[in-house]
Amino acid sequence: MTNVETKLDQNGxxxxxxxxxxxxxxxxxxxxxxxxxTVYHTEVVPEEEGKGYAKQLLKAVVDYARAQHLQVIPLCAYVHAQFRHHPEQYADVWTESAN
Incomplete structure (x- = not known):
């Protein structure tokens, strides 16, 4: 069974x-x-790619953003592609502005 842990330092x-x-x-x-x-990078160990793990990470990040009332800046290519392909799922959290 997989689980996602959030690990942030005092600076976020x-x-x-x-x-x-x-x-x-x-x-x-x-x-x-x-x-x-801001999401900078997504990585899954090579032998585990294609099993939906990046999608599980994305769900955890978006759920966290919603719970904390945060806007998501998708600098990561994977996250940006998911936001572009499914804008209806992410419209409430998606922002392209760092300002």
């Missing part, structure tokens, strides 16, 4: 990390600052 920098048991399978590198959650 960190990652959402996906684990199966105690093995890390992937992460989304983020920063939370000034009402915004």
């Amino acid at each position: 920098k960190g990652a959402f990390k996906l684990y199966e048991d105690k093995t890390e399978l992937g992460e989304m590198v983020v920063r939370v600052d000034d009402g915004k959650l």
